[in-house]
Amino acid sequence: MSDKINLRIDNIAVSVEEGTTILEAARKVNIRIPTLCHHEDLCVAGNCRVCMVEQTGADRLLPSCAMPVSEGMEIQTNSLKVRSARRQIIELLVSEHRADCTRCYKNGKCELQELSSEYIIGESGFIDLVPLKVMTIDNFSPSIIKDDSKCIRCQRCVRTCDQLQNIGALTVAYKGKNMKISSFYEKPMYEVVCTNCGQCVNRCPTGALTEKTYVEQVWTAINNDKKHVVVQTAPAVRIALGEALGMPAGEIVTGKMVSALRRLGFDSVLDTDFTADLTIIEEGNELLQRLKKVLVDGDTSVKIPMTTSCSPGWVKFIEHTFPEYLENVSTAKSPQQMFGALAKTFYAKKVNVEPEDMVSVSIMPCTAKKYEADRPEMRSSGYKDVDFVLTTRELALMIKQAGIDFASLPEDEYDSFMGESSGAAVIFGATGGVMEAALRTAYEVVTGREVPFDNLNITPVRGMDSIKEASVKIENPLPEWSFLDGVELKTCVAHGLSNAKQVMEAVKSGKADYHFIEIMACPGGCLGGGGQPIPTSPAIREKRSKAIYKEDSLKPIRKSHENPEIAQIYDEFLKEPLGKKSHQLLHTHYTERNRY
Amino acid sequence: MTEVKQLVQDLADQYGRNQESLLPILQGIVNREQHISEDAMIEVARELNISAAQVYGTATFYSFLNTKPLGKYVIRVCKTITCMMHGKNQIIKELETVLKVNLGETTHDGKFTLLETNCLGQCHKGPAMLINDKPYTELTPDKVREIIMMYRDKELRVN
Structure with a gap:
């Protein structure tokens, strides 16, 4: 079958699938076309225009990130016309950007700065528009600083918040020269539905969105x-x-x-x-207690499914979006x-x-x-x-x-006490990790046997599928847990808040009958978190995930309840899971929040 | 139920609760309330199950979807080049004198708001302006004074 499309980019022959963009085709032959608004995790926007290329025989330049290839195309990515257009575009972007680079938190890590240096933007011919505009710096949030004077309106953040996270805390407001990236009614980020997940920070090409540093x-x-x-x-x-x-x-x-x-x-x-191991003990026991109350006592005040609570982005999301489900969130604090x-x-x-x-x-x-x-x-x-x-x-x-x-640097060991951990704790960093860790412990608590998966690897909850489901049938439990005999424990794992929303909507409509749901606010789980090194992409997250599971497999202890320090802290201090001390120190409550 | 909540619900019943219902609902609010308040936007977001910021983004994009309280009569003078060459600046100056407000402001009694707008499509009859939905063309300073007087008279008679 040959529905491949043949074209030449900078005189190099390329053959790609139909629907491939010029940008992707160029990457295939190792030609780098600069981009700003384009991001691998997001849909095409085509608004910054720095990826313009020239097609032989065409008058107009083409945006390579948005333009699909066609048969026989001849593309120049670095012709005089392209270079001159690109330089002007960068100059125009810089004329609306507070190019106070030496004082900027993103100095040395800014994509616009990098491009300006590549295209030697000296004293630009364009008027500096920044002093003529009123622009705000919103630094009220303890997590994220939004500085409109550095914004180039590429809308990566808007697309991240809307598509990846389905929050929509950020939008494009006004138009033309007044266009800006805004929250609802231009309120501080602190006051709106922003979950502080930082995915926008991870994708902002300039210093317009950064973490607040301590x-x-x-x-x-x-x-x-x-x-x-x-x-x-x-x-x-x-x-x-x-x-x-x-x-x-x-x-x-x-x-x-x-x-x-x-x-x-x-x-x-x-x-x-x-404390990830400790979370498993507390949260696992909470789950079992909830199941007991629902299945044995018929207690209707106890809510199932229980969801995890370690991701603070998820917690704030549910507080804003599904406040009627706050009692379903585990009361266990995050690690x-x-x-x-x-x-x-x-x-x-x-x-x-x-x-x-x-x-x-x-x-x-x-x-x-x-x-x-x-x-x-x-x-x-x-x-x-x-x-x-x-x-x-x-x-x-x-x-x-x-x-x-x-x-x-040489390799060193954590201090003790509170430095020892199991492989189950390490995988908290990947989507599905908390679920896997919880199942490794809960199954063993209930049945006295190891979870029936090869080498403890619960593969159905691993990987980057957006929503994963797994069920474990409990057979021959210990006498204390006899009410769980034959129960099929149904679990669900979602990462990224748009997937979380889908799961919650399924729960709300009664379509889903899970017992336990793990949700992580960020794509890939914490390994793709908003505070992780920039850039991020599916390939990078895949590599980090591999590393996490490797670290787990290398650990001598793989189950939270076998961490000797955990046994010791219950012995010396906490006494028992869900006990008085635990409630005082390790559990919390949640608050309903506004919907904007 | 608050008045605005009821209004938004009625509009949603009328126009639907899809993404494309957003604009007609916002227009409906402007028709009734002159402007879309913060509370109204939150209600629209709730009804359509979209983010409030998205409603705000859409509302601020369109010049005729007012997001700030305006006077009973909104005067929009065409600011584009043909009307400008026909003396739009003098028209604005006259309106500012008669109404005793600057461009962009609302009179003390809350009756008139003076704004500029993009092309009204009356280039052959410039300068042109709109008062609420009604166009006025071939304006002169004398003519705008008369028009404003007429509106003021109308208001007096209402009271």
Whole structure:
């Protein structure tokens, strides 16, 4: 079958499927055409025009990101006409962009800056329009800063928020020269439906959308001798941090990261994975208790399906969008917040530090975690449980600032206590990971046997399919759980909020009869989080996912309940899952929020 | 149920609850309320199950979907080049004098709002303006004063 289309790009013959764009065809033969509004995860917009190419015999230039190939096309990607048009387009974009590059947070990481340097945009012939416009900087949110003066209106963020996440917190408002990217009624991001997931930050080509950084506050704490600074690292950081420090995607850098954190001066280098294991114990028991109440006691006040609660983007999304389902969300805090609450109580006592002298820092692949740490209910230690949240990118920045050659660092081990973790905790970083970890433990609690999957790998919940379903039939349970005999435990896993919305709508319409749903706000789960190194793409997320499952398979302990430190903390401090101490420190509640 | 909630619900019953129902519903609100308030937009978003920001984006895109409260009579003077060459600036100046407001403002009594607009398609009869839906063409400063007086008289008689 030969419905391939043949064309020549810069005199190189290319043969591609029908419907391929000129841009994709050019990439096939390693010709790079610059782009700004184009992003692999998003639909075509074709509004920035920097990807213009020339077709022999045609007067007008073509936008290569939007133009499908046709038979016999002859394309020039670098003719004089193309170069001159491109330069003018970049100059025009820069004339409306506050090109205050040396003071910009994205300095050195800005796609517009890179293009300007490539096309040697010197003193432009166009008037600088920025001083003539009134533009706002919205820095009220603890997570995301939106600076309209840096915006080039490529609308990657709008498409991300609308298509990928189905939130629509951002829109294109007004038209012509007044056109701007706006929230509802130009309210601060803090007040609208924004879930702080940061997917827009991950895709913004300039400094118009960035995370709010707390790097300086963390340096200050580290340099204060009176403070004991505790740091925790999320599962998905260890497989992505390398990317921001010049390594290829999919490299596991756990050991190097731990050494780097020690070199930076953190007093205790601990692991969020420990509380990920703890989450499994608490959340798994909560699920079993809910099932018991529903199936045995017929208690109608208890809600099934139960959904996970570790993704703060998801939590805020459901608070805004499906407030009638808040009782379905597990009350277990996220691993970050469990860690924070334990750090300033149990751990502080253990290392003999007053909680007011402790500063708790977390390294997260996430911008929404900054908001989560700021929630008023997250102070169960009597202090702010997690003081500062840094993204993977911010940690990379600190490592660079400290002059550390990351690649040559030796591998190091986490401190103990609260540094030990299982493979089940590591996979929290990938979509389906929490479900897999929960099933590994819950099945064994109920039946006394290992979950019936080859080598504990519950493959139906793995991978990048948008919505995954898996069911596990419970047979011959332990006497205590006899009511579950023959029950088919139905689970569902969704990643990215547009998929989450689909699942919730299925639940709402009664079409879905799941018992347990895992939802992660970001595509791919935390490994594709809004705080992860930029850029992101399906291929990059695939590599990070492989690394996570590799890390799991290398761990001597693969199940949360077999983590010896978990047994110890229940023995010494928490006493029992869902007990009094747990309720006080490890569980939370949710709030209905406005719909705009 | 609040008045605006009822209005939006009625409009949605009339025009449907699809993506393409958005514009007729917004037009319906403007016809009744002169402008689309924040509350009205939230209601529209709820009815159509779309994001409120999307409603805001659509409403701000169209010049005739007012998102801010305007006077009872909205005067829109054509600002495009033909009307400009026929003396649109003098028309605006006269209107500003008569109404005692600047371009873009609403009179104290809430009766008149003075705005500019893009081409009204009356280039052969410029300068032109609209008062609400009614076009006025071949304007002169004297003529606009008379027109405003006429509206003021009408208002006096209503009261």
